[in-house]
Amino acid sequence: METRAHHVLIGALTLLILAAAIGFTLWLSKSSHDKEYDLYDIVFEEAVSGLNKGGIVEFNGIRIGEVISLRFDQADAKKVIARVRVDHAAPIRSDTEAKLMSSGITGLSVIRLSSGNKTNSVLLDDDDEIPVIIASPSPLTK
Known part of the structure; x- marks a missing residue:
């Protein structure tokens, strides 16, 4: 049971980091498109x-x-x-x-x-x- 908890924690952290990376990329691309x-x-x-x-x-x-x-x-x-x-x-x-x-x-x-x-x-x-x-x-x- 304890090893399964580590896999869930690692999976959740991986998804969180991936979501943060995607959000950062979108934020960067938006800032360059806001130029006039x-x-x-x-x-x-x-x-x-x-x-x-x-x-x-x-x-x-x-x-x-x-x-x-x-x-x-x-x-x-x-x-x-x-x-x-x-x-x-x-x-x-x-x-x-x-x-x-x-x-x-x-x-x-x-x-x-x-x-x-x-x-x-x-x-x-x-x-x-x-x-x-x-x-x-x-x-x-x-």
């Missing part, structure tokens, strides 16, 4: 080699978002439009610059945004249109 994001279209007038869906978007070296889609511009097939999802807290202004940069030796590219002037207005979507940032020529193409 803004969408931007970044227009590149050059090849975007190494940039993929899920690619990194950085602002002054800090990861603030990701690429959610890549497509050709319907009006000009030489242009590529990258739709990015960026943390709402990032100070994206009307003069923020975007460049395509290489990420180490992997061959992957990241979109690097650099800060604009503090006196310029924040670039927000006022009328349900996604704001557009025209990318500067990349040092990769020179």
